Amino acid sequence: MTTSALPARHTSSNQRWKTLRKQLPNYLFVLPHFFFFAVFLLYPIVRGVQISLYDWKIMLKDQNFIGVANYQALLRDRMFWEVLGNTAEFMIITVIINVILALFVATGLKHKFFGSDFLRVLFYAPGILSVSVIGIIGIRVWDTQIGIINYFATTMLGLPRVSWLGNPDIVIPALALTTVWWTFGFPMLVFIAGLHNIPEQLYEAAKIDGAGHFGTFRHITLPLIMPTMLFVVVTQFIAHMQVFAQPYIITGGGPGNASRSATMYLYETAWKFFRFGYASAIAVALAAIMIVVTIILFSIMRRRTEY
Amino acid sequence: MTTLTRVSSPSARRRISKEFWRSLGMWLIFLPLALVVVIPVLYMFSMAFTLEANQLKFPIEWIPNPVTFSNFTKIFVDPQLPIVRWFTNSLIIATVGTGIIVFLSSLSGYAFARLEFPGKNLLFSLLLFSLMIPAAVTLIPAFLLLRDLKLLNTYHAIWWPAAASVTGIFLMRQHFYSIPVELEDAARVDGANRFRIYWQICLPLVRGAMVALFIFAFLGLWNDLFWPLIVLSERAALTLPVGLLVIQQGSYIQRGLAFAGAFIASVPVLVFYAFFQRKIIAGITTAGLAGR
Structure with missing residues (x-):
């Protein structure tokens, strides 16, 4: 037994070496991407956490290590909590309206009718515009004196002018609606694809059982669309928690700080005030919050999917 | 009457008219949304060809007058x-x-x-x-x-x-x-x-x-x-x-x-x-x- 085992092990390790040598060139396929992935994604993640432990100023030669002081300052930073609140409010409004609107439109466009393909293309169209363009349009859509919304409100509905962007209570919903206008086409298309994956027989069976429109939606569409919903909600959450350009261009964060977002605060801390250490702490905190919420979202929606 | 039924059977006609009403209903629902999507983009195009002096006009001048390339x-x-x-x-x-x-x-x-x-x-x-x-x-x-x-x-x-x-x-x-x-x-x-x-x-x-x-x-x-x-x-x-x-x-x-x-x-x-x-x-x- 023992004598025969030795040469066997020898050949097997030989075999392993042979396969490895055969597999070695395969690394050439993944290496080019992995190089940039490591340099511009993996390394910055580690480095970002490290910088957040320094009082990092861009002009200095030797940076000053201060431990978790940046994080302690962050906890006491009223501005940080304010921009975090603004961002959360913006994200929640945008995601909820986006998901409801997208699912509603997708339900309507799922079956072909005259012009349904055209509407599909049209509704996604704003999504291909640059956020810079959205900003330029958005400024004039919400303008108090000459804006499009106030134009329709005053001339067609006879309502008084509203200072949409000047009111700290309305400015975030206004930015959220602008973002919905820009982005709802993407979840709409994903939902249409998801709805097509629900077997038509289920709807026919429900019809025979005498279920109404609402009943079929509640008991067939909604539970079966949950995996798609999970994907949409998570991607939307990640995208809109990082909102930057809409407030940056349209309101400049105002009035006061009412519409300043977390990413905007991060950007200004780093590239206006050059406090890279503190800005890194903001980034790490934001990332930590987002990862935790993503995991929570996953576990909640997973549970609801396995009904 | 008889020629008509021969051209299109009642069931086919009913199907076509059902399709028509469904499309019409859908468009009634989605037309407002389509307008909301389109109007700001058209507004941007229009304003690109509007004189600076006319930019702040209210009510809005939807069609530039005159059309200008000055911008x-x-x-x-x-x-x-x-x-x-x-x-x-x-x-x-x-x-x-x-x-x-x-x-x-x-x-x-x-x-x-x-x-x-x-x-x-x-x-x-x-x-x-x-x-x-x-x-x-x-x-x-x-x-x-x-x-x-x-x-x-x-x-x-x-x-x-x-x-x-x-x-x-x-x-x-x-x-x-x-x-x-x-x-x-x-x-x-x-x-x-x-x-x-x-x-x-x-x-x-x-x-x-x-x-x-x-x-x-x-x-x-x-x-x-x-x-x-x-x-x-x-x-x-x-x-x-x-x-x-x-x-x-x-x-x-x-x-x-x-x-x-x-x-x-x-x-x-x-x-x-x-x-x-x-x-x-x-x-x-x-x-x-x-x-x-």
Whole structure:
């Protein structure tokens, strides 16, 4: 037994070496991407956490290590909590309206009718515009004196002018609606694809059982669309928690700080005030919050999917 | 009467009329939304051709009177607003950057779908994990790295961080999976090595996915504002989206110029979209489903 085992092990390790040598060139396929992935994604993640432990100023030669002081300052930073609140409010409004609107439109466009393909293309169209363009349009859509919304409100509905962007209570919903206008086409298309994956027989069976429109939606569409919903909600959450350009261009964060977002605060801390250490702490905190919420979202929606 | 029924049977007629009413009902529901989507874009086009003096008119002048090109000529003659340069920058950055992304994603995607090597699963989990990390954390270190490499204000500052993106790999991997293994085995028997199999057999079969990836990467790079805003600061190095912010700053509070700039940035993508709408929409659908 023992004598025969030795040469066997020898050949097997030989075999392993042979396969490895055969597999070695395969690394050439993944290496080019992995190089940039490591340099511009993996390394910055580690480095970002490290910088957040320094009082990092861009002009200095030797940076000053201060431990978790940046994080302690962050906890006491009223501005940080304010921009975090603004961002959360913006994200929640945008995601909820986006998901409801997208699912509603997708339900309507799922079956072909005259012009349904055209509407599909049209509704996604704003999504291909640059956020810079959205900003330029958005400024004039919400303008108090000459804006499009106030134009329709005053001339067609006879309502008084509203200072949409000047009111700290309305400015975030206004930015959220602008973002919905820009982005709802993407979840709409994903939902249409998801709805097509629900077997038509289920709807026919429900019809025979005498279920109404609402009943079929509640008991067939909604539970079966949950995996798609999970994907949409998570991607939307990640995208809109990082909102930057809409407030940056349209309101400049105002009035006061009412519409300043977390990413905007991060950007200004780093590239206006050059406090890279503190800005890194903001980034790490934001990332930590987002990862935790993503995991929570996953576990909640997973549970609801396995009904 | 009898001739009529012979031409179209009652059931067919009922079906057609049912279709008609359904379409009409849908349009009644969706027309307001369609108008909300369209009006701001038309407004932008209109304002691009409206005289500065008429920009602030209220009620809104929907059709410019007179139609003017002065906003465009003002941008083109202003040496402080090198919009042709910005346009060229955007075009080069988006085209080359897209090429890099598509090539690297197809290489990696092929390896993860078809090839075996130690650490493959670990590497793939690493890519998946990176999707969870918001861009915010990488901004500052990536910026500092590019600064130390003296690459700020160059095209490289956009291309190489873009080369690190992982979403294309998932898309390509998904499509390489769908190629029958027998095809590759046949090529291997014929003596083709793995690079030839990838390049000559498999790559042509996933052309559709590559086109979809090309379109999305291109749109993403063409439209991006945040990263170019961070790594490009010299006037001549800017891309169009960043340039649009410059047009709106300081002495350029002229609204007409901003709309003319927005027009120049939007028309190419809208034409692009009109051409590729079928591909774009199919691409989102598959990418969305792959994402599940």
